[in-house]
Amino acid sequence: MGTRYSAVFYAPVGQDTSVLHARLFQAVDAVDQQMSTWKPDSALMRLNALPVGEWMEIPDALLWVLSTALRIEHESQGAFDIGVGDLVNAWGFGAGGQSAEVLAANGGQTRHRASAALEIDFSTQRVRKRLPITLDLNGIAKGFGVDQLAHCLEQAGIKHYLVGIDGEMRAAGHKPSGDPWNIAIEKPLRGLREVMGVMELSDASIATSGDYRHWVERDGVLYSHTMDPARGRALHSPLAAVSVVATSCMYADAWATALMVLGPDEGVALAQQRGMDAVFLLRDGDGFKQIAVFDGQVQ
Known part of the structure; x- marks a missing residue:
């Protein structure tokens, strides 16, 4: 996934945690081996390289993440779409780097939605592409990885922990x-790291999607690393960041991306409709305007 993970936990005095540390690493590595776009031999990249119409058996975790991604695509009205891998690469945010020629050629083009291009056979745990598509799970895989870290600790009887990936x-x-x-x-400042505030978190996850860590400038306009599936290009939005709090970090990760793409009006409306907990930060001159939604109610 091209990043690092962290795990802070409290174990009983005398418990040997060396095995647990190894299991945590293995849990993250397994996600990386299945879902990374930076590893040519990952299961995801092998699926991307597969000819249209050819079936591929995939691991349990990848099957679960793909099916969840397709469900959230539907629930978000297409704002969350994992079928934007070609756009990610064209805009310079993928493993291959930016190509000015490809960037110009892809500007404004639309792509097949993942739900239209993928077919999953759950009985045989196989998937195939019905249409040409390049998948990118960076909007959901990190959250899933965090959930795997939590699951690993809980299996070991650890009840108090804080885990994270990027x-x-x-x-x-x-x-x-x-x-x-x-x-x-x-604070969503481009090129700077500054704390805006502190929140308490217990028995929950938080994920943030923003435009301030990775972006590209084109014709004087700044575009986020997040892709806008409807417009077929990188996202340009008045939103600086969206944070979602949920039980599952995978769910929070994907929905933070979806709400970021939808923007302040549609995003807030959908968060209200679905009873979500989310915070929207809009750029407002030199500062930021905050819109908070808790249990579907704007605060």
Whole structure:
């Protein structure tokens, strides 16, 4: 996934955690081996290279993430779409880097939706492409990886932990002092790292999608690394960031991306409709305007 993971947890005194540390690494590595766009031999990249119409048997985890992604595509009215891999590469955010010629050629083009291009046979755990498509799971795989870290700790009987991958976080229980876990909320400033605030997190996950870490400038306009499936190009939006709080980090990760793509009006409306917990940060002059939705109600 091209990033690092973190895990803070409290185990009983005397418990040997070396095996647990190894299992945490294995859990993240398994996600990377299946879903990375940076590894040519990952299961996802082998699926991308597969000719249209040819079936491929895939691992359990990849099957679950693909099926979840297709469901959220439907629920988000197409705002979350994993079939944007060619756009990600063309705009310079993929493993291959930016190509000015490809970027110009792809500007404004539409792509097949993943739901239209993919066919999944759950009985045989196989998938095939019905139409040409390049898949990219970067909007959901990190969240899934965080959930896998949490699952690994819970299987070992760990009840108090904070795990994360590149800012997507999941927490359970509390610190030994009884204090809740504190999560720093980053101010969405391009090129800078500054804390905007701190929130408490327990028995929940938080994921953020924003335009301030990775972007590209084209004709004087700044575009986010997030792709806009409807317009067939990188996203240009008044939103600086969207954070979603949910039980599952995979769910929060995908929905943060979807709401970012939908923008402040449609995004807030859909968050309300679905009873979500989300915070929208809009650029407002030199500052930011915040719209918070909790349990579907605008605060």
